[in-house]
Amino acid sequence: MLLVDGHNLLHRAWFGFAARIWNRDKTIDRTGIFGFAALLRKAQEQHAQGFEVFVVFDAEDGSQTRLEQDAGYKAQRPAPAPGLMDSLPLVKTALDHCGVRWIEQNGCEADDVIATLTTRAHAAGRPVDVMSADKDYIQLLCDDDPAVRLLNTGLGPGRRYTTAAQIHPRYGVRPAQWSDYRALTGDPADNIPGLHGVGPKTAARLLTGRHLETIPLAELRPAWTEDWPRVLRWREMIRLATKTDLPDGLLTNLPTPPLPRAPAVLETLNLW
Numbered sequence: 001m002l003l004v005d006g007h008n009l010l011h012r013a014w015f016g017f018a019a020r021i022w023n024r025d026k027t028i029d030r031t032g033i034f035g036f037a038a039l040l041r042k043a044q045e046q047h048a049q050g051f052e053v054f055v056v057f058d059a060e061d062g063s064q065t066r067l068e069q070d071a072g073y074k075a076q077r078p079a080p081a082p083g084l085m086d087s088l089p090l091v092k093t094a095l096d097h098c099g100v101r102w103i104e105q106n107g108c109e110a111d112d113v114i115a116t117l118t119t120r121a122h123a124a125g126r127p128v129d130v131m132s133a134d135k136d137y138i139q140l141l142c143d144d145d146p147a148v149r150l151l152n153t154g155l156g157p158g159r160r161y162t163t164a165a166q167i168h169p170r171y172g173v174r175p176a177q178w179s180d181y182r183a184l185t186g187d188p189a190d191n192i193p194g195l196h197g198v199g200p201k202t203a204a205r206l207l208t209g210r211h212l213e214t215i216p217l218a219e220l221r222p223a224w225t226e227d228w229p230r231v232l233r234w235r236e237m238i239r240l241a242t243k244t245d246l247p248d249g250l251l252t253n254l255p256t257p258p259l260p261r262a263p264a265v266l267e268t269l270n271l272w
Contacts, residue, residue: 001121001251002048002151003114005132006057006102010036010091012133012154014084024272032087033271037094037262043131043153044259047160051129053256054117055095055102057088062109066237073237076191094265099257101250108244111136115240117251122148126253129161134189136182138167139240141175172204180212183235192234195224 013035021034044053066073095102105113114130118140121128127147130137137150141164150162164175173181184203186194198206206215212235217225224231266272 001126002043002051002053002129002131003117004040004043004053004055005110005114005130005134005137006055006091006104007110008132008134009039009055010084010087013039014081014087016154028271029083030087030266030271032084033090033094034262034266036087036091037098037259037265039153040100041259041261043151044256047151047153048129048256049258050255052252052254053100053259054251055100056110056113056117057092057102057104058110059104059106059108061107062105062112064107066109069233069237072191074190076188090269090271093269097265097268098259100259101252101256103246103250105244105246108241112241112244113246115140115242116244116246118148119242121251136178136187136238136240138162138175138178141167143174143176171200173207177207177211179235179238179240180207182238183212183231187238190238192238194234195227195231197221198224 010032014032016039017031017035020029021031022028023030040053040055044051063074092102092104103113111134114132114137118128118130122142125147127149129149129151130140131151131153133152133154140148141150141162142148143164146163146165148164152160152162167173167175167178171181181200181203182192182194184195184198184206185200186192206219212232217228220228260268263272
């Protein structure tokens with residue numbers, strides 16, 4: 001199964017082309033829908049032939065639960081580029097046309113829905129690839145089990161997959177410690193500052209063989225102990241929810257048909 005982080009792919013589609021893609025009379029920017037269709041088709045051709053492809057989008061109120069924990073969550077993010085979000089309804093229509101199932105679950109961020117679907121599939125013995133550039137999905141990787149992988153098609157061919165075996169050599173922690181690690185080092189994308197003075201090496205040292213709640217306060221600097229309750233809160237915000245309440249029957253367990261070329265999608269939907 002290929003689980004696709006829909007907003008992540010749309011953002012990449014919007015900004016990832018050297019030139020804008022317009023309709024025929026040059027009045028409407030179609031880069032978002034064209035790029036999404038093209039990138040998803042390419043990912044299927046190169047990495048997911050015979051897979052079930054399923055796309056997950058953030059709900060408009062998806063961040064609310066984490067905002068209630070910290071009002072600064074994602075507060076630094078600029079407003080979407082003009083026209084970008086106008087592409088979203090067209091993307092959903094195109095997915096329906098192409099036979100690709102998708103969900104935007106009220107009150108949920110895409111990563112929690114993907115985490116839940118991945119956990120269910122893995123428990124059922126079904127291999128899963130998660131397509132996104134978001135490192136928070138590292139939490140879903142399973143030690144000594146390559147059945148769950150991360151796929152970033154924006155990287156070079158030999159660097160696109162990430163497995164659990166690569167995490168400790170790269171970061172000094174295991175996948176299950178990722179939320180602890182990010183709480184210490186910070187996550188600029190989500191406006192989580194981390195502990196002042198704690199970089200990757202210090203975080204890895206503190207987390208050797210343990211999680212945040214088992215680190216003796218005696219090992220911490222006085223300034224860190226003052227911020228420790230915030231660190232624990234950040235950790236909970238970074239953790240992906242693996243028991244999100246989702247509708248039954250989302251997945252078909254059937255391969256998604258080969259996707260059409262992006263120009264054909266726009267032609268069929270009268271978007272040219």
